[in-house]
Amino acid sequence: MSKRKTERLLGLVVCLLSTRRYLTADQIRAAVPGYPDPDDLFKRMFERDKEDLRELGVPLETGVNHPFDDDPGYRIRRQAYELPELRLEADEAAVLGLAARVWSRAQLEGAAAGALLKLRAAGIDEASLEAGEARSDIEPRLATPEPAFGPLWEAVRDRRPVTFSHRAAGRSEPQRRELEPWGVANRHGRWYVAGWDRGRQAVRVFRLGRISGPVKFCGPAGSVTVPEGTDVRELVRDWDSTPPADRTAVLRVRSGTGFGLRRHAVEVRPDEGEPGETGWDLVTTRFADVGAFADYTAANGPDAVVLDPPDLRDAVIARLKGVLA
């Protein structure tokens, strides 16, 4: 940290906030202490300072006071700079304190802390805020363990296209993708990005955990247009959702086992079986996908037997044979 730089930047902000007119670089240099004399050094430093302020979100405007002015000037409009008046009730401030905890140890933790600092500075009641921060009856968290989250969030925020390498489920090799990201969504604790896949010329959803290696920007900020009415959450849900359970299976399930199979069953009745044989039930249930339901059934091992339909039965047998292979 350089104290001199902080002082200079602070002076620059105050200087540009207190002027209504655009100030040229030379006027700024005269007013703000800390800039070097040689022109080229000053120019370089001033450029970097402007960059730093814009990164902080300071709305630096460029313009001329008079159409005949040669050099552009700079100013910060107070209306664009200042956080509008914001009054919170005690319960709202408490909820704010709770919400600021959500990103603890995750990607937007710093952003949440920065926001809270500004809201404190706006005069939010400290006691209520702290009550929310200290609440111990609830712990809400949102984690971002996927390294791709950071760059993808930036890409969404800045509307930039990206490329990355992604391994689809069951694929042995990852594939290169070029995506115009429309948004990110968390579903069942996993992050997804949805957008326009330039290679496939179609809308696609990718799981962040399956992206390997770096996510790189491949176009300028602002070059992605998100279609009106895009609902990222819906896109991810549609991609991830299971089809309706429109098929029926009949299974033989050992008594006292297979709770999961029985839980959503249409009918459960004792299986008479061969004379003198007890301990089995006939379970009729609905399912959607043969593969997924075969997995689920096979997990029961010798406690569940598929009687019908044959394709489900074959799929379960294949799983079991796979175990022995």
Add this chain to the structure above:
Amino acid sequence: MSASVTSTERLQRLLALVPYVVSRKVVGLAETAAAFGVSERELVDDLNLLWCVELRAPVPYCPIDLSYEGGEIVVSQAESMARPLRLAVDEASALLVALRMLAEVPGLEDRSAMSRLIAKLETAAGEAAAVSAQVAVQVDMPDGDGAEGVAAQVGAALTAGRRVHLRYYVPGRDEATERDVDPMRLLVVDGRPYLEGWCRRAEGVRLFRLDRVLALEVLDVPAAAPAEAEQRDVDQGLFRPSDDDVRVELELSALGRWVAENYPCESVTDLEGGRLRVVLRTPDTGWVRRLALQLGEDGRVVSPPDLAAEIRDAAGAALANYAELPAVGTRPPGEPRRITGSRARPTAQALPFRSPCRLGLR
């Protein structure tokens, strides 16, 4: 912390410090330092720096005047810095996404405060709030019979400090269990609500995923978690292996990679052709058995060997069940109509089927 703070980070703090004091008229040094997460010394450095700001042209002057005599800060002149800077896109998004997630958590009583706050922040953030709509978090709601009320009941039990009786589904063992629990808090981690509480059956702190609660009854008994009941440190992960856990080594095909995505693994090693070797720790090998049976050829337990043998036995016993059944419906030609023990495992060895198995191997 100051050592790692950059010039722009400190500038951010300074830009917030002036309005913080201005909005409170007068405020203590200690209190302010705590609010900004700095030491009093660092705060005094900040105040001195602000006081020293000068502009030299067109007329030299000092825009900020303040004092902190007697430990009380007063800003008597703040010029154009009396208000904080607007929320940046990242900042507005962080809060709005978090709040929208909270607003979906079932059973929270301050929902109205949340929606009011969301509306106020959206207004205050203006354009910066727009991008937050492109980040969505889904909170899983409990489903199933009567589960609509489960979350609300958990909330009520926590507020009233009452014990609950749970009928709870344990998928690893595929069982419904009954237990009394002293609720400690509600965890919402990665969009899933959990009840953390002292389980009187296990005599330990347990997590219960609300979507697995089959039924819940708030009892007319005060919750009494013992002093040794410690809240879990969420930063360390919800599921931490204990020393008593069994170490299980699994080899997964490309189609079985989802295991590494779904369960916390101690290690994950890439093998050829998209295959993976993972190590997990579990207190319950019954769960691994179920997992391996469902994975079929896409996952193989390498160790412990007893568990690997147990899984093969179970698969063999399950196949034997099919060998005895009459075929149903039609099969594609060439498919075996019946699978015999020897076909399932074409070696000379007898399969050591475990009882209770209806048929065994003949």
